[in-house]
Structures are given as structure tokens and as C-alpha cells.
Amino acid sequence: MKDVSGVGISFGADRIYDVLEQMDKFPEETAATTKVLFINFGEKEELFCLPILSQLRANGINAEIYPASHKMKKQMTYANNKNIPYVIMVGESEMEEGVVSLKNMETGDQEKLTPEQLIEKLA
Amino acid sequence: MAQKPSIPKGTRDFSPVEMVKRNYIFDTIKEVFQLYGFMPIETPSMENLSTLMGKYGEEGDKLLFKVLNSGDFISKVRDEQLQERNSAKLTTKISEKGLRYDLTVPFARYVVQHRNDINFPFKRYQIQPVWRADRPQKGRYREFYQCDVDVIGSNSLLNEVELIQIVDEVYRRLQLNVVVKLNNRKILAGIAEIIGEAEKIIDITVAIDKLDKIGLDNVNKELEEKGVSAKAIETLQPIILLSGTNAEKAAKLKELLADSEVGMKGIEELETVFNYLDKLDVKTEVELDLTLARGLNYYTGAIFEVKSKDMEFGSITGGGRYEI
Numbered sequence: 114m115k116d117v118s119g120v121g122i123s124f125g126a127d128r129i130y131d132v133l134e135q136m137d138k139f140p141e142e143t144a145a146t147t148k149v150l151f152i153n154f155g156e157k158e159e160l161f162c163l164p165i166l167s168q169l170r171a172n173g174i175n176a177e178i179y180p181a182s183h184k185m186k187k188q189m190t191y192a193n194n195k196n197i198p199y200v201i202m203v204g205e206s207e208m209e210e211g212v213v214s215l216k217n218m219e220t221g222d223q224e225k226l227t228p229e230q231l232i233e234k235l236a
Numbered sequence: 237m238a239q240k241p242s243i244p245k246g247t248r249d250f251s252p253v254e255m256v257k258r259n260y261i262f263d264t265i266k267e268v269f270q271l272y273g274f275m276p277i278e279t280p281s282m283e284n285l286s287t288l289m290g291k292y293g294e295e296g297d298k299l300l301f302k303v304l305n306s307g308d309f310i311s312k313v314r315d316e317q318l319q320e321r322n323s324a325k326l327t328t329k330i331s332e333k334g335l336r337y338d339l340t341v342p343f344a345r346y347v348v349q350h351r352n353d354i355n356f357p358f359k360r361y362q363i364q365p366v367w368r369a370d371r372p373q374k375g376r377y378r379e380f381y382q383c384d385v386d387v388i389g390s391n392s393l394l395n396e397v398e399l400i401q402i403v404d405e406v407y408r409r410l411q412l413n414v415v416v417k418l419n420n421r422k423i424l425a426g427i428a429e430i431i432g433e434a435e436k437i438i439d440i441t442v443a444i445d446k447l448d449k450i451g452l453d454n455v456n457k458e459l460e461e462k463g464v465s466a467k468a469i470e471t472l473q474p475i476i477l478l479s480g481t482n483a484e485k486a487a488k489l490k491e492l493l494a495d496s497e498v499g500m501k502g503i504e505e506l507e508t509v510f511n512y513l514d515k516l517d518v519k520t521e522v523e524l525d526l527t528l529a530r531g532l533n534y535y536t537g538a539i540f541e542v543k544s545k546d547m548e549f550g551s552i553t554g555g556g557r558y559e560i
Contacts, residue, residue, distance in 0.1 A: 121558075124385075132552060
């Protein structure tokens with residue numbers, strides 16, 4: 114086309130990546146996309162957990178449940194490898210009280226929370 | 237799997253951890269582009285070879301990935317053409333398409349093809365992979381992403397200013413310290429004009445660029461070796477030694493290039509951009525750098541380059557003004 118002028122720039126994504134990596138400037142949170150993992154203890158617990166999982170997702174919280182009730186250690190390893198900061202554990206007592214146990218994977222701290230408190234804490 | 241699985245040389249898989257980091261970069265860039273009114277487009281991975289060939293020089297043509305025609309393509313090729321064993325000639329018979337080599341040429345094709353539907357000035361951004369049949373090396377890949385942002389159909393220098401603001405904003409968000417190097421093709425043309433060595437302008441900028449590393453005497457020696465006349469070298473001295481603030485450099489250049497119309501136009505453009513920037517909240521350092529000559533044959537006005545201040549590294553962003 115005649116006399117059509119343009120001006121532009123190009124960002125080098127690979128080089129920016131290398132600089133961010135070397136300068137250690139990637140934000141911490143980007144390493145973990147899932148905020149919380151429900152540990153799967155079996156069918157009964159699953160049914161209790163799934164509506165709460167849906168509630169978390171509806172509130173924009175990245176959450177998942179381990180798809181089968183495998184050994185606890187295997188599920189925790191999965192959470193660790195994926196850098197998931199929290200896990201939720203639900204057993205008989207939690208189901209009776211209508212709460213979940215939230216474990217902070219970094220500090221090891223554990224607390225019992227109602228679904229509402231849980232959303233407030235993780236949102 | 238019988239064979240150890242692998243991918244072509246120079247290509248990469250990205251793991252979830254890497255992708256989260258890559259997306260952090262892409263998302264940051266996209267957000268800023270949109271903040272300035274740029275809209276996304278995408279073009280196909282394949283373009284017609286007629287669009288791509290001849291746009292990147294002879295070397296570039298060789299670095300294009302060509303896609304074989306579908307079907308029994310070889311049956312239509314005459315025997316003598318096969319006998320000739322001329323790859324370039326045979327390619328035209330068996331391949332009509334190629335993978336895009338950059339985003340600029342497909343974008344220029346897009347603008348021409350859709351010119352009646354485009355709302356000018358056209359502000360678009362494009363983030364897509366490109367392919368180059370280069371020999372893979374450390375940090376050089378055969379498939380990589382480009383993130384381009386362009387305005388077409390406006391001569392206003394406000395566009396240059398906004399691109400610098402975009403650079404400022406992107407790297408502020410990414411928390412990287414950078415410096416923007418700014419030059420103008422018209423100033424380089426003016427220098428070439430006053431010393432009468434227009435065709436040596438690239439040799440000259442390359443030599444000037446080495447001043448800090450090798451010193452003035454060696455720069456002059458290199459210019460001499462490149463065939464620049466003694467008189468031209470003499471005239472170049474104040475340009476090679478140009479220093480001070482951007483305003484001081486511009487003032488000095490005005491004296492030196494007073495007899496060159498194109499050179500004076502270049503300085504005026506540069507000063508306009510600097511005047512805008514003074515009034516805006518641009519934290520990033522912007523520095524006039526006469527040695528900046530990237531893609532010289534292609535640019536007609538402003539030339540930009542962004543360098544990391546924290547790391548010795550090539551440019552991490554670059555561009556300029558061009559005609560399509």
C-alpha cells in the first residue's frame with residue numbers, strides 16, 4: 114500500500130523468561146495454580162466434599178479433589194509435587210460437625226472451618 | 237514405544253511449571269497492550285510462499301520452513317527439473333506454502349488484504365509462534381513466540397511515545413530494570429549524507445558502537461579498514477564522541493547535521509518524542525543511542541531497543557517505524 118506507515122515493537126518472550134528466571138523475579142504464586150486439594154478418603158467423604166469443592170470453584174478458588182481414595186502418603190506427595198499450599202481432610206468427626214480440616218502445607222498448621230469460613234480464608 | 241520418543245531439534249516442550257511462568261509474561265504483556273487500546277489478531281501458521289519469499293533477504297528465504305504440496309506432488313515435476321538438482325528451483329514446483337518466519341510480514345499481508353474492513357489507525361497485537369530453519373544453538377530455537385504490537389496508518393509521533401509507555405508499564409509490572417535505547421533512521425541518513433558515505437552507514441554504526449570497548453583510535457582504525465575516507469573519519473569525530481544528556485546530544489547533532497534536511501528532520505522527531513516523555517510519568521530511562529541500527533534497511537524513522545540493566549544480555553524488546 115502506498116504511503117502507509119506503521120510503527121511497532123516486538124517483545125522477546127524467551128529472553129524475558131531467562132532474565133526473570135536469573136533475577137528470580139517470577140511471582141511465588143505462579144508456581145502453584147491449585148490453591149487447595151481435597152484428600153480423598155472414600156465414597157462417603159467424597160459425597161460430603163464435592164458440594165464444598167463446587168462452592169470453592171464458584172468463588173473463584175482453584176481447587177481439586179484427588180480422584181481416588183489412594184494411600185494418604187501418595188495423595189500428600191501429589192500435593193507437594195504440585196506446590197499446592199493447602200489440603201483439606203474430612204473424616205467422621207468433620208462430617209458430623211459439618212466442617213473441614215484445613216492443613217497449611219508449609220507450616221503444618223491445621224484448623225477446623227465451616228465451608229463459609231473456608232471460602233473467606235482462601236478467597 | 238519401540239523408539240525413544242523425541243521432538244525435532246530446536247523445538248521445545250513446556251511443562252506446566254514452565255507454562256505458568258510463560259503465561260505470566262504473556263498475560264502481563266497482553267493486559268498492558270489492551271490498556272493502550274490494542275486489539276488481538278491471529279494469522280495462520282502457514283502463509284503462501286509468494287507472501288514470504290524475498291521479504292527476509294536471500295538468507296531468510298533459506299531459513300523458511302516450506303510445506304510440501306499435498307498429494308502425489310512429485311509426479312507433476314518434469315524429469316529434467318529433477319535431474320537439475322537445484323533445490324531453490326525445485327521448491328517452487330513442489331511447495332506453495334511455508335511456516336511464518338515472523339509476525340510482521342503476515343501482518344502486512346493482513347492489512348493489505350483487509351484494508352477495506354480495517355478501522356484505521358489500526359492498533360493490533362499478535363502473540364503467536366514463528367518458525368526458522370536456523371541451526372539450533374543455546375538460546376536460539378526453530379520454534380519460538382513473538383509478541384508484536386503495531387499501529388498502522390498513523391504518522392503521529394504520539395504512537396512512538398505510547399509504545400515507550402507500554403515498554404515502561406510492561407517492565408514495571410515484571411519488576412525488571414531496563415533502559416530504552418532510541419535512535420532515528422533519518423539521523424543516520426543525515427550522518428551518511430554529510431560525510432558522503434551513505435552505503436557504509438552500517439559499518440560506521442558498528443564501529444561507533446565499539447567506542448567503550450576498544451577506544452577512539454581503534455574505532456578510527458576500523459573505519460579506515462572498512463574503506464571510510466580520511467576526510468569522512470575526520471567529520472565523524474564529534475559524532476563518535478557524542479555524549480551528555482539527550483538534550484545535549486540533540487543540540488550537538490543539530491550543529492553537525494545543519495546541512496542535512498533529512499538529518500534535521502530526524503532530530504526534530506527525536507526531540508518531539510523526548511518532549512512528550514518529559515511531560516509523562518515514564519520512569520524508564522530513555523537514551524538516545526546513535527549506534528542503534530537494527531534492521532536498518534527496513535526502518536524509516538524511530539528505532540527502539542530495550543536492554544536489561546540487571547544482566548548483560550542482548551535486546552529483550554525492539555522495533556521501529558516502517559513503510560508497508
